[in-house]
Amino acid sequence: MANLINLKTFTDARGNLTVIEKVIPFDIKRVFYIYGVDNSVRGHHRHKKTIQSAIAIQGECQIHSQSGEDLPIEIFSLNSPSKCLIINREDYHWMDNFSKDCILMVFASEYFDANDYIYEPYKKISR
Incomplete structure (x- = not known):
């Protein structure tokens, strides 16, 4: 199940410094970023192996997640x-x-592999 964590942030008169250290539960093999998005919806997949950590380093967005049949969408x-x-x-x-x-x-915990993606949503969605 997806979960939100708060990153350690230091704030003073000079600004903010956020640290990502010992909080990501995997070794990082790939980094990418998404920006300049119009009204599109991105994603619509899950993975066979890859675990990901997502941070809106500027602006905001919503991420919808469902971790199995009959489970609610968060x-x-x-x-x-x-x-x-x-x-x-x-x-x-x-x-x-x-x-x-x-x-x-x-x-991402894995290098890009097109075979790692599962595009079929869970059949039952609990609301």
């Missing part, structure tokens, strides 16, 4: 660079409601 609002969403391999997820200035950075 909606996470990423609206601060100090929030990190852990997306597990079983989490069918999609992203929407991107603000115009949103930059969504994602850390």
